[in-house]
Amino acid sequence: MYEVIVVGGGHAGCEASLSCARKGHKTLLATGNIKNIADMPCNPSIGGSAKGIVVREIDALGGEMGRNADKSILQIKMLNSAKGPAVQALRAQADKITYPKNMINTLTNTSNLEIKETIVEDLIVENNVVKGIKLEDGTELKSKIVILTTGTYLKADILIGDTRKRQGPHGEKPSNHLSDKLKEYGFNIIRLKTGTPQRIDKNSIDFSKTKIEQGDDRYYTFSFDNKVYYDKDSQIPCHLIYTNEKTHKIIKDNLNKSSMYGGLSDIKGVGPRYCPSIEDKVVRFADKERHQLFLEPESIYYDDIYIQGFSTSMPYEIQEKMVHSLEGLENAKINKYGYAIEYDAIDSKQLKQTLETKIIKNLYTAGQINGTSGYEEAACQGLIAGINASLSLEKKEPLILKRNEAYIGVLIDDLVTKGVIDPYRLLTSRAEYRLLLRHDNADIRLREYGYKVGLVSQEKYDKFKEKKNQIVTLTEYLKNNKLTPKKETNEKLINVGIPEIKESMTLYNLIKRPEVKIEKLQSFLDKNYDIDVLEQVEINIKYEGYIKKAIDEANKMVDLDNKKIPEDINYDKIHNLASEAKQKLNQIRPTSIGQALRISGVNPADISLIMVYIKKEYFYESK
8 A cells, every 4th residue: 555656757757756755655656667767768958948947946846857967967058148037047968878877766765665667557446536556467556646647658659651659769568558548537638749859870970060069167057955066167069050951852852751741641649839840840931941950969878969959750761861961960870760759648627736637536647648748847747746645645735836936837827727739848938927937046936835845854945044044135235335436446346347436326226237247246245145146136136127017917916816716616607608718617617716817718708707706696605
């Protein structure tokens, strides 16, 4: 008898099982292949636009991905460093051997956690309450809670040209029956697809024809513990190349051979809109003469180079021509061909904001089974599902992050409120309060939650409180200390590249100037501060007006989210409510007025009718 069984050992499964076990609950991680735990079957990177902020949020809450990524860095850089802080995010090339090895080591050394290699064929369900799992050999394992993190393995098909093979990303046996069982239990099953490019032998590439892309000349970490495991001067470079007219002609001439464009007529899955195959790019953006591709190292232990941006489902012989048309890859040796994978997922609108399903009590789902794509999106869902499963066992209130608190909150709210029609990927544009959801302040936003749920240690929490105190202390110092336009002061300013001042002003107001960087003012400060503290204070000062406006807007949203809708409300009793609104509201069952407003097809007039009904009729009828 277990308290929690987690099905699937990908990034969602790792975070879910670790969070439950670390909170003291007897947990089983059931996975089809132990060697594939924390596997990175697609791109060799952690982070990216918006995604890098999610990894920081996972760390702030007490999750593992950031700490593990820091131990696996081949190269790291801050994306959009020339732009504003709202769009900056870390992206690291992570070693595909080191990352899963370290994660498996973490899992096997965690108390209360057992790992079992097996295929799960069904759930044990009694009166719409999950009671455990059934294995392919008929064995039954009992538990109080089950978390499904099956990734792309539900009825997975590998697609190449006109061939379809029922197998997982590395040729493993997929789960052939679980999604059918979920459908029998009442879940809407959708079909999605994604793809991956070729891996090229590094020694067969002419790098003299490519543009080198180095890592940043500064140390970064995803984890707020700030332990650095890499040498910034020994990072492995990436390289930039482009497709060309010849590449595009090969693709256009052979579209009918691509699985996605006629090679297979029975494809039902919808592909990722924001990470399309190269065939998609050439067709959809026919006016573009070229598309950029990145040659990315996968590991220090072998020589495969990943062609970022060249995902395809063409037959092998066409892939050979495509690769050899690229400058620098004329003589490239393909170690692994690209492919597409089609798989089953559930309709995420059938989930609560806790990631517990509405169909079966005590059953949670996380990751690609919910229609998302990406390691980071999966990991953060696994963490939240694990936290909420544990809190449910402990009879405590769930952790539901708001859209103004975390990208994780944006992701989950989008899933349960809007659903997906193609694999969901986080983007900065999805977050209306992205200036509040920055890379630098993820711990300020979320570490308190991590401590309260029991995943952040007292030592780490004390360190976090000291950082907050330093931010307040430094901000007050800057407000209360003035510079006067004396000769000595102006000379010191000019020496650090800051124009002289003509009148007295506080250090706080001086930093508001676009050209003034707080680190250049170290000699004017009362003591040395960590770079993290300096950056946080500088951003708060320079963007003070914008941040205040965003907070005011977010507070309006929070007020609406705090206006709860009764669970048993009957929308059919609300007169004049639009038919589409009734349909969507009955399907999603929003918990608040704020969530109801975010449902496509529900307009402000519908919201007004709901609020009037709750205020004047619902409570009268319920009595």
